[in-house]
Amino acid sequence: MTAPLDVLVVGAGPTGLALAAQLRSYGTGFRIVDRSLDRVRESRALAIQPRTLEMLAGYGVTDELVARGNPAVQLRMHLSRRVVRVPLFDIGCRDTAYPFLLFLSQAETERVLAEHLAGRGVTVERGTEVLGLERQGEHVICRLRGSDGTEETVRARYVVGCDGAHSTVRVQAGIDFAGHAYPQTFLLADLEVDGLETGAAHSYVTAAGLVFFFPLVSPATWRMLTMRPPDAPAGQVTQALLQEIVDRCVGDRLVLRDPVWMTDFRLHKRGAARYRAGPFFLAGDAAHIHSPAGAQGMNTGIQDALNLGWKLAYVCQGTAPENLLETYEAERAPVGRGVLRLTDRAFTVAMSTNPAIRVARTHIAPRLAPLLLRARSLRGWGFRTVGELAIHYRRSPVTTAGSRAPWRGPRAGDRLPDLPRGLQARTAGPGYGLLLAGPSSLWPGERVAALLDGRDGLVGVHRLGGDSPWPDVAHGLVRPDGYLGYVARGTDLTGLRTYLDRWLPV
Numbered sequence: 001m002t003a004p005l006d007v008l009v010v011g012a013g014p015t016g017l018a019l020a021a022q023l024r025s026y027g028t029g030f031r032i033v034d035r036s037l038d039r040v041r042e043s044r045a046l047a048i049q050p051r052t053l054e055m056l057a058g059y060g061v062t063d064e065l066v067a068r069g070n071p072a073v074q075l076r077m078h079l080s081r082r083v084v085r086v087p088l089f090d091i092g093c094r095d096t097a098y099p100f101l102l103f104l105s106q107a108e109t110e111r112v113l114a115e116h117l118a119g120r121g122v123t124v125e126r127g128t129e130v131l132g133l134e135r136q137g138e139h140v141i142c143r144l145r146g147s148d149g150t151e152e153t154v155r156a157r158y159v160v161g162c163d164g165a166h167s168t169v170r171v172q173a174g175i176d177f178a179g180h181a182y183p184q185t186f187l188l189a190d191l192e193v194d195g196l197e198t199g200a201a202h203s204y205v206t207a208a209g210l211v212f213f214f215p216l217v218s219p220a221t222w223r224m225l226t227m228r229p230p231d232a233p234a235g236q237v238t239q240a241l242l243q244e245i246v247d248r249c250v251g252d253r254l255v256l257r258d259p260v261w262m263t264d265f266r267l268h269k270r271g272a273a274r275y276r277a278g279p280f281f282l283a284g285d286a287a288h289i290h291s292p293a294g295a296q297g298m299n300t301g302i303q304d305a306l307n308l309g310w311k312l313a314y315v316c317q318g319t320a321p322e323n324l325l326e327t328y329e330a331e332r333a334p335v336g337r338g339v340l341r342l343t344d345r346a347f348t349v350a351m352s353t354n355p356a357i358r359v360a361r362t363h364i365a366p367r368l369a370p371l372l373l374r375a376r377s378l379r380g381w382g383f384r385t386v387g388e389l390a391i392h393y394r395r396s397p398v399t400t401a402g403s404r405a406p407w408r409g410p411r412a413g414d415r416l417p418d419l420p421r422g423l424q425a426r427t428a429g430p431g432y433g434l435l436l437a438g439p440s441s442l443w444p445g446e447r448v449a450a451l452l453d454g455r456d457g458l459v460g461v462h463r464l465g466g467d468s469p470w471p472d473v474a475h476g477l478v479r480p481d482g483y484l485g486y487v488a489r490g491t492d493l494t495g496l497r498t499y500l501d502r503w504l505p506v
Helices: 014-025 050-057 062-068 106-118 168-173 239-249 297-317 322-351 355-372 376-386 423-427 445-452 494-503
Strands: 005-010 030-034 074-078 083-086 124-126 129-136 139-145 151-161 177-194 200-206 209-215 222-227 255-272 280-282 432-437 459-465 474-478 484-489
Touching: 005 014, 005 297, 014 030, 014 106, 014 297, 050 062, 050 297, 050 423, 062 106, 106 124, 129 168, 151 168, 151 297, 168 280, 177 239, 209 239, 222 239, 239 255, 255 322, 297 322, 423 432, 423 459, 432 445, 445 459, 445 494, 474 494, 484 494
Parallel strands: 005 030, 005 151, 030 124, 074 200, 151 280, 432 459
Antiparallel strands: 074 083, 129 139, 139 151, 177 222, 177 255, 200 209, 209 222, 432 474, 474 484
8 A cells, every 4th residue: 555645636627626736836745536538628617707717826827727718708688679788897896817707618727727737747647436435543545446447545634525516525425415406408519600799608588598609719619508498309419409499599590500519418406515524525516516607616616626725735734733624614615505596596587487587587687687787886796796706704713803903905804805916926825925014114024023933934924015905004814825814903913923823833
């Protein structure tokens, strides 16, 4: 049996790859395995939210993602008598370097993450299946079978299931996955469309049905999403069936051609009863699955991973106490439940056959939409919510507000805004960042050195002067995932010392 691993990552989709990237940045001993022989080639998830781009920027992959994707997409709502042009990105979102929804296929996202790992000497072990997981003492005994049929047994301190809706790790850990399937069957295709304006997403919501087209860069120009009509026979998805639906639901004359792939699927709403069971953790689709409304699924999974990875790394290094790992579920489970509620409500409104809701969807909403969309504040709120910029951990066990809170600016538990611009890049992990706002004379070097004594290399110091997210003298501790663990007004460092002694003891 080989030497024990710190972490076995099961599943090499976007969630597992993001977790591996973070673990690698800390030098954590891990392996990442996936039973599939190759990464996905279809588009599946097709958009990356601003918060995900922010969190991945510290690992050097965001610029490449943006270069390969389309950040300038607008929405065209095709109503019964006109087309409403929705400008999604004119809301003045000043506190992020990524004020857009990036359209990029999951296949390309995985490619970028995999190339990043390969460049850092990490091998994704594809074709490797988990046969069994058994907890023995301080380790999990993991039985694996490679693509050549060879079996091996490895020991790991922790196992993270990033292995999707049918998670082996979740089953082996005995974690319930409650929920239900929606009754509708959906059709998905990546293809070419003649007669459709490029550079925009298109929605057709009519009494005859719903059709959506989303722009891609590859493997085709368009992703089409629709619902199988009740009168359509079950069976293989064909180009002829998709064209028939378009002809029925779309007033424009659109011609579909050259499909790269087509499939049908059922949507589920399910959530794991727990995100942790002893040494087992769940992230991404292994913990929550839901409708694709709002492009939340892949993004929530990646952010699960980047919340967990640094905590595992610190505990495995002996830098942080074991109970830091308990904060993973405390922070991410409420986010997962919120996403399930949000997507379920959106899906119910979009797909309900209730006569009142159908009238509202096809007659009332088209008249109200142009008026509502003129309100920049409303669009701004919606963008921040869907873009996951509003997520916070103010009630987390690992969040502490100082006895004197700043008058304005981010609070303990909030995401660190990118104000002034470039602040997020300065404080990007690995490691914590200590922010000191106010004249340098108020922060003598000996006081700061005494606070951080014994924590060399774990906390970077950033003297912001008056160019900070707080208008007054303040100090804050940025966690490795870009959230503020501690914030206080003034120069008294007593509360911060207590925080560090608890979560980063020497």
